[in-house]
Amino acid sequence: xxxxxxxxxxxxxxxxxxxxxxxxxxxxxxxxxxxxxxxxxxxxxxxxxxxxxxxxxxxxxxxxxxxxxxxxxxxxxxxxxxxxxxxxxxxxxxxxxxxxxxxxxxxxxxxxxxxxxxxxxxxxxxxxxxxxxxxxxxxxxxxxxxxxxxxxxxxxxxxxxxxxxxxxxxxxxxxxxxxxxxxxxxxxxxxxxxxxxxxxxxxxxxxxxxxxxxxxxxxxxxxxxxxxxxxxxxxxxxxxxxxxxxxxxxxxxxxxxxxxxxxxxxxxxxxxxxxxxxxxxxxxxxxxxxxxxxxxxxxxxxxxxxxxxxxxxxxxxxxxxxxxxxxxxxxxxxxxxxxxxxxxx
Ligand code: NAD
Numbered sequence: 001x002x003x004x005x006x007x008x009x010x011x012x013x014x015x016x017x018x019x020x021x022x023x024x025x026x027x028x029x030x031x032x033x034x035x036x037x038x039x040x041x042x043x044x045x046x047x048x049x050x051x052x053x054x055x056x057x058x059x060x061x062x063x064x065x066x067x068x069x070x071x072x073x074x075x076x077x078x079x080x081x082x083x084x085x086x087x088x089x090x091x092x093x094x095x096x097x098x099x100x101x102x103x104x105x106x107x108x109x110x111x112x113x114x115x116x117x118x119x120x121x122x123x124x125x126x127x128x129x130x131x132x133x134x135x136x137x138x139x140x141x142x143x144x145x146x147x148x149x150x151x152x153x154x155x156x157x158x159x160x161x162x163x164x165x166x167x168x169x170x171x172x173x174x175x176x177x178x179x180x181x182x183x184x185x186x187x188x189x190x191x192x193x194x195x196x197x198x199x200x201x202x203x204x205x206x207x208x209x210x211x212x213x214x215x216x217x218x219x220x221x222x223x224x225x226x227x228x229x230x231x232x233x234x235x236x237x238x239x240x241x242x243x244x245x246x247x248x249x250x251x252x253x254x255x256x257x258x259x260x261x262x263x264x265x266x267x268x269x270x271x272x273x274x275x276x277x278x279x280x281x282x283x284x285x286x287x288x289x290x291x292x293x294x295x296x297x298x299x300x301x302x303x304x305x306x307x308x309x310x311x312x313x314x315x316x317x318x319x320x321x322x323x324x325x326x327x328x329x330x331x332x333x334x335x336x337x338x339x340x341x342x343x344x345x
Contacts, residue, residue, distance in 0.1 A: 014269025016075025022332025125234020249280025
């Protein structure tokens with residue numbers, strides 16, 4: 001029987017439409033290669049590009065569309081910065097659907113420069129609280145305060161997801177915090193992680209202060225498996241981690257809740273490259289692969305993983321950031337062709 005999934009596609013701003021187009025080429029090849037797998041796409045509007053037309057970056061129609069689909073593939077979106085502008089579209093979608101976990105893998109890829117040959121870690125970032133809770137105010141001119149919200153409930157929830165992930169990997173969980181300074185908020189986070197980890201006795205749990213973690217990601221990234229941390233620390237560490245294995249053009253992220261998942265590249269809309277068919281679509285292709293994993297289509301996800309690995313290893317088709325001169329669409333087509341060829345073997 002056919003396995004049918006409805007996917008909302010939000011191409012976004014800047015380079016978003018082009019990297020999304022390349023990822024869809026890959027998903028089309030996966031569907032042709034996978035018996036009984038059917039993805040139906042619904043294309044929606046979101047991002048800076050629709051503020052003028054709709055007065056917001058996430059129109060109500062798009063939210064309705066998301067509610068009716070199984071998952072979302074999202075391109076990067078430009079965040080409006082002027083006072084009074086709506087918050088980032090990604091933040092709005094994460095909040096609306098309670099996508100409390102941001103999962104960002106970081107792995108040495110074949111044929112791509114990496115700081116170490118054997119990096120394979122995942123950063124699990126709490127996505128709804130911390131300093132990105134979004135409440136800051138000016139007490140009086142020149143003095144402002146931002147709220148750092150940390151609850152036991154949200155911390156336990158993210159810790160459980162991280163433990164489950166670690167169970168299926170190398171069973172090593174590292175809790176990253178700054179409890180020596182942020183004693184109350186990170187005290188709650190740390191206690192929650194260790195409490196939940198007690199339920200998973202086969203997992204080795206340790207802890208590292210966030211500043212030390214920034215250093216150890218450079219010194220010995222291969223020693224880490226699953227890293228669980230609060231919102232802003234996770235955001236910063238995952239950009240650092242992306243650079244260890246080839247840069248933002250290769251880094252994908254999943255935003256996961258109990259009932260929905262949104263998948264996107266870690267990078268932003270890179271406006272200066274918009275429309276140039278130049279940037280690397282691999283991050284978005286790997287985000288699409290994570291979406292297939294979320295839908296429990298592991299064979300289809302493996303097809304994408306293998307094809308990306310082969311294209312990168314051969315090194316013939318690659319974008320400027322990896323020292324090549326191929327276009328965004330050429331990379332998408334090369335990965336799609338590998339999938340078709342591997343499937344025909
Ligand atoms: P950015 O990630 O868009 O780009 C920074 C630089 O990284 C680019 O100039 C480019 O050199 C490189 N880069 C990014 N993506 C690449 C790719 N696919 N291939 C090759 N090189 C790539 O960061 P920015 O310039 O700080 O942000 C631009 C806009 O994107 C901002 O409005 C920001 O708020 C937004 N943003 C959105 C998201 C999201 O939608 N989730 C995430 C991050 C930033």
